Amino acid sequence: MLPVALxxxxxxxxxxxxxxxxxxxxxxPEITAVAIGALTAPKxxxxxxxxxxxxxxxxxxxxxxxxxxxxxxxxxxIPLAMMCAAACVTASKTEFLPAVSACxxxxxxxxxxxxxxxxxxxxxSLILLAQMILEKCGLREKNVFTPxxxxxxxxxxxxxxxxxxxxxxxxxxxxxxxxxxxxPLIVAFFEMSKPHSKLLKRSPQAVSLMxxxxxxxxxxxxxxxEKLGLPLAASAAISCTVMLIAVCRVKLYFPPCGAIATLPFxxxxxxxxxxxxxxxxxxxxxxxxxxxxSKQRHIALRVKRILRPQN
Numbered sequence: 105m106l107p108v109a110l111x112x113x114x115x116x117x118x119x120x121x122x123x124x125x126x127x128x129x130x131x132x133p134e135i136t137a138v139a140i141g142a143l144t145a146p147k148x149x150x151x152x153x154x155x156x157x158x159x160x161x162x163x164x165x166x167x168x169x170x171x172x173x174x175x176x177x178x179x180x181x182i183p184l185a186m187m188c189a190a191a192c193v194t195a196s197k198t199e200f201l202p203a204v205s206a207c208x209x210x211x212x213x214x215x216x217x218x219x220x221x222x223x224x225x226x227x228x229s230l231i232l233l234a235q236m237i238l239e240k241c242g243l244r245e246k247n248v249f250t251p252x253x254x255x256x257x258x259x260x261x262x263x264x265x266x267x268x269x270x271x272x273x274x275x276x277x278x279x280x281x282x283x284x285x286x287x288p289l290i291v292a293f294f295e296m297s298k299p300h301s302k303l304l305k306r307s308p309q310a311v312s313l314m315x316x317x318x319x320x321x322x323x324x325x326x327x328x329x330e331k332l333g334l335p336l337a338a339s340a341a342i343s344c345t346v347m348l349i350a351v352c353r354v355k356l357y358f359p360p361c362g363a364i365a366t367l368p369f370x371x372x373x374x375x376x377x378x379x380x381x382x383x384x385x386x387x388x389x390x391x392x393x394x395x396x397x398s399k400q401r402h403i404a405l406r407v408k409r410i411l412r413p414q415n
């Protein structure tokens with residue numbers, strides 16, 4: 105339970121710091137996802153070393169904030185952010201896909217403050233420090249990093265993923281209903297559309313966790329903070345606790361659901377009630393797209409196997 109307690113403490117501390125500084129840019133929802141993948145999960149969820157993980161997510165956050173200043177409509181900047189994040193992940197030779205969220209989030213929210221970048225660096229560093237201490241104490245399995253060498257198959261996959269996600273993002277970007285394409289959902293799509301994705305086989309549990317995360321985040325903020333007037337950090341502690349208990353119970357250490365549980369603490373109060381419904385709809389759309397890409401890939405492989413003897 106120690107990694108779970110550390111994850112809750114870090115997420116709660118981040119929200120508390122935001123309240124003390126009166127700056128919501130301090131809250132980086134993907135940190136809860138990183139905590140699940142790097143601390144709560146028995147084995148790190150991504151093939152990435154600590155140094156490369158930190159550099160990748162920092163570069164993605166810097167690019168994301170930079171894109172906000174580019175005079176282009178969101179419908180163009182969102183897929184551009186995905187392309188830049190995918191380039192960062194590929195260049196780092198890792199599989200650290202939460203970097204996509206770090207890049208897309210500031211574009212969706214119009215974040216221009218360097219405080220966001222600082223929060224990404226500080227909170228990620230604290231999580232990785234906690235991970236290192238747990239490993240040295242023998243309380244966590246050590247992560248073994250194997251560099252991912254970019255090849256034609258990987259580039260083809262990234263092009264298909266960005267194209268599919270970009271198409272899905274068009275209508276929400278034009279209508280500004282951005283929670284249908286919340287960055288954790290895009291990350292989930294990238295994870296599930298990978299070859300031989302185990303997550304795709306457990307998509308019902310993944311959808312359930314994401315829906316639970318959205319409801320937990322919304323209800324905790326609405327009841328604890330908006331109605332009872334308690335600090336937002338108290339709401340965050342309850343939301344993260346509910347989410348992590350569910351993750352451990354189901355034994356599906358799915359990082360995007362952690363980010364969804366924290367996202368309600370930075371959205372306008374008027375958007376709270378529709379947030380879970382948009383997350384549910386967005387989850388189904390992105391998972392359907394992941395299934396479509398997976399099926400398309402299987403058909404292509406079968407065609408190659410059939411034609412290979414003839415050649």
